[in-house]
Amino acid sequence: MSKRWVVGMTGASGAIYGVKLVRYLLQADYTVHLVVTDAGWRVLHDELGWNAAKRKETLNGQFSEGYANLVYHPIQDIGASIASGSFRTEGMVVLPCSMGTLSGIAHGASGNLLERAADVMLKENRKLLLVPRETPLSVIHLENMLRLARLGVAIIPAMPAFYQQPSSLEELTDFMVGRVLDSMKIEHDLYRRWGEA
Template sequence: MKRYIVAMSGASGAPYALSVMEELLRQGHEVHVIVTEAAWRVLLEEHDWEVVKREQNFVERFGHLSGELVYHPIRDIGAQVASGSFQVDGMVVVPCTMGTLAKIASGISSNLLERAADVMIKERYPLILVPRETPLSPIHLENMLKLSRLGVQIVPPMPGFYHRPSSLDEMVCFVSGKVLDQLGVAHQLYKRWEGGK
């Protein structure tokens, strides 16, 4: 069993985060979850989750899976994941707002998500950001380039179509599979390219 952090910031794209969490928990991994206040609004809009229930939403969705889910409130700056001595196998911010990405690129730690990402960079643990914005401004691109040069993986949620997805779920699984590829987690969320005919 490995240990991962999955953090959600307030951009559209909650299905990507839930798909990544589900696969990690299905495989029996330990998943530490961080959700910003804006991300709770997105979960309400995209999944009708009750914001007041917080952690209970995740338990109801994933409680039947074999992995261990640990929920951390966004303001709990003293949580395990805020320390470099807490060893993890990687962190994903999915979806990642451009504001969150900019703060990570600038080393600003105003909440637990940003602090955990800062720890990933300083400890040289894998950090994957899934930026959900279009079009991209020069500021966005410069921040992504800065982070990429630091070893952060930038995985825009761009579904492929060579496997001919027939549902929205298949398109989501393609992106979440690409995220898991960057973590080195084996999966079968999408059909890999096997060469032309």
């Protein structure tokens, strides 16, 4: 089986995190099954200037290196491969993860393909990593995260560190994506680890 990861992107701020992760996985010769919510496309447009009206063409342009290993699934395609537990993957990352999507996953709503794919990860006991990007957090947000953490979901809030003395936005982004890759058990050199020269 080829190395497959599902990556979901939602309407939370921080689209650059998801884009950076997808680029890294493609460059590392992983097959990426990408699903983006409609709100996620809005954020890609607002934060990165992507053309949300021409989605496949935009993805082809943005991920030209490794595009052959990118499989894009429209959000309402409930018949997609990633909606079935018989389709084997290493796991799934939702980056960034909105609180609405997190709630849908926590309660098994499966209201769209992204939520259904996450539900598959839970029922098949595969890795599921959620990277919420929200502040402040309400009690509802915290309870939903606790519910998922108790099910074995990795909750990785988008909280970059500063001990590596970042000099650019890219370095902060690299740190956060690197922490996600750590939880995926994928080797990388995106940031300087604590105690390293």
